[in-house]
Amino acid sequence: xxxxxxxxxxxxxxxxxxxxxxxxxxxxxxxxxxxxxxxxxxxxxxxxxxxxxxxxxxxxxxxxxxxxxxxxxxxxxxxxxxxxxxxxxxxxxxxxxxxxxxxxxxxxxxxxx
Amino acid sequence: xxxxxxxxxxxxxxxxxxxxxxxxxxxxxxxxxxxxxxxxxxxxxxxxxxxxxxxxxxxxxxxxxxxxxxxxxxxxxxxxxxxxxxxxxxxxxxxxxxxxxxxxxxxxxxxxxxx
Numbered sequence: 319x320x321x322x323x324x325x326x327x328x329x330x331x332x333x334x335x336x337x338x339x340x341x342x343x344x345x346x347x348x349x350x351x352x353x354x355x356x357x358x359x360x361x362x363x364x365x366x367x368x369x370x371x372x373x374x375x376x377x378x379x380x381x382x383x384x385x386x387x388x389x390x391x392x393x394x395x396x397x398x399x400x401x402x403x404x405x406x407x408x409x410x411x412x413x414x415x416x417x418x419x420x421x422x423x424x425x426x427x428x429x430x431x
Numbered sequence: 432x433x434x435x436x437x438x439x440x441x442x443x444x445x446x447x448x449x450x451x452x453x454x455x456x457x458x459x460x461x462x463x464x465x466x467x468x469x470x471x472x473x474x475x476x477x478x479x480x481x482x483x484x485x486x487x488x489x490x491x492x493x494x495x496x497x498x499x500x501x502x503x504x505x506x507x508x509x510x511x512x513x514x515x516x517x518x519x520x521x522x523x524x525x526x527x528x529x530x531x532x533x534x535x536x537x538x539x540x541x542x543x544x545x546x
Contacts, residue, residue, distance in 0.1 A: 360538040422475040
């Protein structure tokens with residue numbers, strides 16, 4: 319089936335630890351996105367990439383890093399610099415760019431121990 | 432600053448009641464407008480969208496939305512809700528500009544429908 323997969327479903331982070339969230343898509347979409355969803359705040363854009371080997375910061379990029387070495391993959395690293403990482407993280411993709419319909423993955427819930 | 436407002440944070444309705452969820456944005460330029468829905472335990476998915484043309488757009492499951500440019504609004508409506516419409520609804524606006532497009536999501540409205 320075509321779609322977006324995110325792993326793991328739940329992730330626990332210790333203080334001072336970097337963790338990486340996986341996002342893979344087999345939709346042949348050029349653009350991919352990472353959002354953070356917090357109660358009462360909706361979705362906030364962390365990073366997005368419209369083409370391989372290129373990405374742009376969203377509204378809340380501090381404490382996060384990404385890479386886009388392959389079209390299908392857009393991993394997100396939550397670094398120790400992110401002081402409040404507990405949230406639900408959603409990955410999405412779209413055919414071309416930011417102006418189009420986005421297709422979302424199931425999400426990863428990150429919890430801090 | 433550019434923003435998207437969903438004033439209804441939590442809506443509770445009985446089945447067969449009519450629904451209208453508000454979405455307003457602050458931006459004077461061209462926009463693409465979306466409503467996404469997140470059913471319990473499911474992925475966020477597109478409900479409907481407006482890019483251009485007829486400002487009244489119809490989406491899945493009997494939902495519709497009307498773009499009123501003069502009011503900077505894109506309210507979501509359904510004449511008769513069902514229990515299965517219980518979900519969280521997000522309005523999203525893409526601010527189109529010559530330099531850089533910007534995507535903003537609203538804070539979401541949680542809808543609970545009781546039988």
